[in-house]
Amino acid sequence: MSACPWSDSEEWEDVFEMLYSSEIDRKRNGLSRVAAWKARGSVPALLEVTADLVSCVVHEEECTQNLQFCGDVLRLMCAAAVTRFVNGVFDVHYVTSLPGFKDIKTVLGHFGVPSYIVSLRHECVHGILPSLESLKCATDFGLQWLRNNYWEPQILLNQQIRESSEVCGEWVQFDSNKTWRADGESEKRRKSANETKALLSACSVT
Secondary structure, eight states: OOOOSSSSHHHHHHHHHHHTOSOHHHHHHHHHHHHHHHHHSOOOHHHHHHHHHHHHHHHHHHOOSOHHHHHHHHHHHHHHHHHHHHHHHHHHHHHHTOTTOOOHHHHHHHTTOOHHHHHHHHHHHTTOOOOHHHHHHHHHHHHHHHIIIIIHHHHHHHHHHHHHHHHHTOOEEOSTTOOEEOOHHHHHHHHHHHHHHHHOOTTTOO
16 A cells, blocks of 8 residues: 555545635635645545545636636636546445445435436536536535535544544553553553554545
8 A cells, every 4th residue: 555645634634624715815825735645656546536626626716818728728627626536425425334335326316416416427528517606506516515425524534533542642640650551441442543543544534
């Protein structure tokens, strides 16, 4: 497994705050950080998809001149990002959750992605570019879905791991010679937390 491109979970959460900030400059900073991570190694698919969708939002805000050209570029960007969103969610959940289903609408519908989003992706893939308004709507949906189903659950998990680590760090006095050991319950929590850390790193969450 390649080294994690971010230093710790706090840095990862900082990037989440940047990408979902209402300030365009902070969004740009978040995109720059993701680009730096990608230069160091691979990043989870849904994190990369989030950056693609945020790039569309930033580009729209920057469209102050040549609106016609800018709109055409934005339309292409949104089409590509929506396609990656649908493909990314399908690839992540198909093998792990619904390996018996091959229909993309069935799989994504199970995870709360409406069929019209999948239909937009189908049009994009087959060369029928949907309207900009439809694509912007799909982009907004994708960002909210990723926030609810990828980022926030992982942040909650990170917090639980940190809290478990703090609890497992508690030690009690063992005997009059001031030899110290972890009590039985803390030792169990320590083992559980260490196993959780090994299995559930943000680097492996897709």
